[in-house]
Amino acid sequence: MVYQIYPRSFQDANDDGIGDLRGLIERLDYLNDGTEQSLGVDAIWLSPVFESPMADFGYDISDYRAIDPVFGTMEDFDALLAAAHQRDIRIVIDLVLNHTSSLHPWFIESADAESEKADWYLWYEGEEPPNNWLSCFGGTGWSWHNTRKAWYFHSFLPEQPDLNWRNPAVKQAIREMMEFWLDKGVDGFRLDVANLYFKSAGLESNPVDVFRIGRPYDRQFHRYDRDQPELHALYREMRQWVDAYDDRMMVGEIMIADIDNATIPASYCGNNDQLHLTFNFEMLRAPFDASTFRQIIAKWIDLLGPENWPNYTLSNHDVKRHVFRYGTGPGGHQRARLAACLLLTVRGTPFLYYGEEIGMPEQRVARDDIQDPVGKYYWPLYPGRDGCRRPMMWNYPNNHFTQGISWLPDEPVDGHSVTQQTDNPNSLLSWYRKLIWLRKRTPALNKGDVQLLDSDEELLVYERRHLAKRILILLNFSANCRTFPLNEESIAQCLANSDAENPSLNYEHNELMLGGYQALVLELYPD
């Protein structure tokens, strides 16, 4: 299980209001102290901590080999790596390779058309930008550079110029940088916007669907500024760089439009010779609905094929937290428990987002407090991503995130703190811990096959199998009771029941009955 940490918001050790590496080290026991009292995290995906002007909070890197002082020093990073490894926690760092900061020395040098790095970014000399490519963060993707007297392309902010991946020197520099971190002992890389590196050499304009609702960026078909065929060869090469080291991995973030599906992310795994994992964002936008999840899972398994390993995630630092998406009204707590059960029992690596284990809610951020550049640009149409990046709620009524002034509002919310949930066996945190440790010690759950079973359309039912061990997972996505044909004699034991108040199983006419939003993990007798 991988746990994503947005480091600005996890734990502040030096009281400047921003989370840091020392703070994270202090919290490692919470993540995994080797006992079932801790969360049992196997790996941390750490959002960027490299030196950065923070125009996009670290996703604009000005030095790939230095830690930003806001987060600490390289010694702190080394201490984190050692302390994490001591606890069997791996560290996956977040590499932003599509673009750098405009303050990266590479870009500064590249602004001189005579320099060695003149061709390291996507420059266009002309009166007008060459095409209609847009910035995902709003406005045109082409900005004028006054020194070079040319346009440069940025898929995101003007402060995030895109690298020219067609230049072999860029590839070599990135390779050496990745090897620097691999030599240091990091366990893997999360690759930011991994399907954007190449743009069409012909610089053709993207087709536009004028009738589509949404931001101008979403009305374009990104035929020429994403998913270029050259990328597969690059990933085959990169896979060899990484696999030259023992036991390391890459997980790619693949941007897909609403109309796209998982075919695109699956394609970047290739025949298990490109990226080890890719995120399937279909799941991040799926409604709370059994048949949608069933289809997504079935399609994902099918597209990945037997040679690739799936992964699942419901929340991250760019989208509204799933507790919010699935509704915090009546039944919200039960839906959160069901979602955890899905994530932690389906076949594939689960990626959790910090705070989801305590049901941390989204935060409303007033306009004046908005930090996210995307929120500033699109407000009020879209208030940005600050809401899902709120400081971790360690305690109540004082969050204990910082003694200083938090970079984002850190209002406490009663019931949603680690200390309030830690000793309560019925809390969401206890449920996550239970499922995580169950998964860890049960091969059928952590590596077994999966088979989706026919059921009432409001139920999602699947069986996990390893050797003779059979585990059945039943998830009732409806608020009402539902039944599944299964009699008492087939059940060896109930391993987990989301309905903490009514732990016994109910039957009606020889059928198993599930209450509203109930999730069950049952061990069946071998057949």
Ligand code: GLC
């Ligand atoms: C990815 C990151 C996001 C960032 C963007 C630009 O989508 O997840 O947070 O703003 O890339 O680097």
